Amino acid sequence: MRGIFITMEGPDGSGKTTALQQVVPRLQNAMEKRVIATREPGGSPIAEKIRQLILDPLHTEMDSRTEALLYAASRRQHLVEKVIPVLEKGDVIFCDRFVDSSIAYQGYARGIGEGGIREINQFATEGIEPDVTLYIDVPAEVGIQRIKASLDDREYNRLDQEKITFHEKVRTGYLQLAKENPERIVVIDGTMSREAVAEACYQVIKNRYPAYFKDGK
DSSP: OOOEEEEEEOOTTSOHHHHHHHHHHHHHHHBSSOEEEEESSOSSHHHHHHHHHHHOTTOTTOOHHHHHHHHHHHHHHHIIIIIHHHHHTTOEEEEEOOHHHHIIIIIIISSOOHHHHHHHHHHHHTTOOOSEEEEEEOOHHHHHHHHHHTTTTSOOOGGGGSOHHHHHHHHHHHHHHHHHOTTTEEEEETTSOHHHHHHHHHHHHHHHOGGGBTTOO
């Protein structure tokens, strides 16, 4: 039986990575199956090297289509090395970002368009999609404030140099995706406390997959 593919999405500064770090240990203790955490871009040795190339703050001249293609390349390698093997074992994999990020960032914010991003990612993923996506939503100004306040504790990357209009477009893209995919994408208010956001994420998974939990409910 195929495992469960869960993704976490959100604009920069949404707190999604923090939420994932809190939720995954709880799921590991509560679920019958193994729960593996990973991330994009990266998550496997080759994909991590591509991540360094994409997010290097010095690579300000990177073309938007080059960026989109590198994300898709990293995604493909990550799927082959990490995601697919976990799913084939019937386990659970929880990924920080997936194709929705490319659509929001490169499709909407960079202006490439959703169609082109979907096309290259269809080639990269061969149609593999998450079973459920947790989208942590925050206004762009909130996300930027959080980034500035936590520069000592987080990776500073090329996307952090973008203006607020870029981040507003990213959020617009995500909200449109959520509207188009209400069965898969669950919107969670990222302005809540960290504990409340993590609890909301945990409850979504437990309510959707009760049979996977040790208590069976």
